[in-house]
Amino acid sequence: MEMRKRGRRWIYLFSVVLIAFWVALPFVCPNEAIAAPEKIRLSMGGASTGTWIYMYCALLSETWKRYIPNLDITVLATAGTTANYIPMNKGELDLAGASTSGDFYALNGKYFTKEKLTDFCSMMPATKGFNQAFTYLESPINSWKDMEGKRICLGARASPTSVIQQEICEALGIKPKFVFSTPQEATEMVKDRRVDGMIYGVGAPWSGIMDVATAVKIKLIPMTPEEQKKVNKAYPYQVPDVIPAKTYNFQTEDIPTCQGIQTINVRPGLSDDLVYRLVKVIWEHYDEVVKASPPAKWVKAADIVHMVAPIHPGAVKYYREIGIQIPDRLVWKKK
Template identity: 30%
Template sequence: MKLKSKLFAAILGLSVVGAASAQAETRDYLISTAGTGGSFYPVGVGIATLVKLKLGTRPENQINLSAITSQGSFDNVNILSEERADFAVVQSLMTDFGYFGTGDFEGNPKKNLRAITALMFNTKQFIALNELAPTGTMDDLKAYKGKKVVLGARNSGGLLSFQMFMRKIGIDDPEHFVDQSYMGFRQRAEALINGNLDGINLTSGVPNSSATLAMASMEGKVKMLSFTPEMRAKVTDGTVWGPYTIPANTYPGQPEPIETVAQPNLLITGAHVPDDVVYEITKTMFENLPFLKSVHGSLNDMDIETALKGITVPLHPGAVKYYQEVGIDIPAKLIAQ
């Protein structure tokens, strides 16, 4: 009789422990960003930190998020579609290309991509040596033939979109027009400072820490190029890109505004991520915007009223649930079928 009582008590104890473990179970997810010297990485780390603080410390149904580096938007589309990560920061245009199998993903659609929200603007920022930039506009690029430049990391969204822009302004073979190498944000800024490059493109949110480093270290020797109105019209025609002004004194040695172009960067996810997880993360982000905006200046543009800006692919059902709760009108084309 005692043996049976002990056995029953042991089974009961295991049941209690098992129930407690189930209650305390944590679901862990990854968000893919870009190199550490741009804006994607700190933004991704900020989102992951917020999720850990708000959803990873509650008594039950804990959700944790960790940030990983990557080569940027193009890489992130592949990483997410292959479920090597669960969330990613991606340029709007690259998300569109990936989902519909066009552009750089011609014939290879990634139909498991789902959008959550617009985050911040991805801005074209090209730093040129003063002696190679007499007009201070993107027209100066036409005299850059054979010059040593970095337009982005290999296969990054920043690189591919800048090459698209070069074609639109009349440079027919951008891959060979300049002497290209491929580096992360910090590495290309340091290479410019050390005299190994003639110009660098930094496609990211504003401000970009690597742009700050280059502009400060080479103040009086470099400038950030503006788009002329005509050129800006050419490169934005038929795309999600639009006009963007970088305010004066955003960077050292930049007394005038920079007229450039930008597109929304999106937080996207995969269809494999549970609805409740995406709902909780979306809700947490918008209920804690002051925290996110303190993480990186580029997130000052983030707002519930512009959450769907630049989104052309279906929203994740978890995000749809939150937007419906707060009264956001969702176009039918953004509802996943």
């Protein structure tokens, strides 16, 4: 009987101590007891649903959420990457699909904005958009200057790609007779030989060129080194490059041209630490990104030096850590 009483007493005392411990814990270690990991919520402007850059933004979002705890990113459909600049400049977007040409226009107050926009930063390259000029195999057009006075299809009037091609021709001092239409209508006109050729800025290989090549024999039109330099000098967002041989089954040699880069931009106000982690995660898992989205293969981390907009300091920290030399003039600085 006495043993039972002692057992009950010990159970009672143990219960009192345990309850006291849990009651006192918040006062002894308030931070550890109360604080939970803070959820980081970001908004990301994509483009029209179904476009490559929108799907790429969604892919990045899922990759970040997989490897960065307590991160939530909402990818928003927008009217296009150029529609992302003004909201980001106002602080309404944290991340956004963009391009070096869009950066150039935004910084200089051209086309889609009446004022110069400066509150946005480059973070990473996404893919390349090659300026691809092509004509019939037997055509006398063998260089860009040969397109002078010829009927050349572009994209839709005032579309980003048609504006860029017009700028390139202006920089080269040539005046083709431009024919504006949708890309689909343009490729049909080439097939029917109603025009002399076409120029389009897009990733390679482009399905439009492959489609035309099934109907007629065509060739790509190269730029000379001097033409590449002229274009780059006039429009820094256009980088001299080549479309590698065998990108298309009819193409046996590298084709010199210029290209613009689709990019991911970031709001300057995002912390250096967070941007560093965002950049680090993508490049450390880039094989997964390329597997899910092959056009991403065209860029590498070193292409960050071709950005037009200043680069976020958090991103700069990562790129410099892996040995990429980024000049101070490319680093974003608080106004």
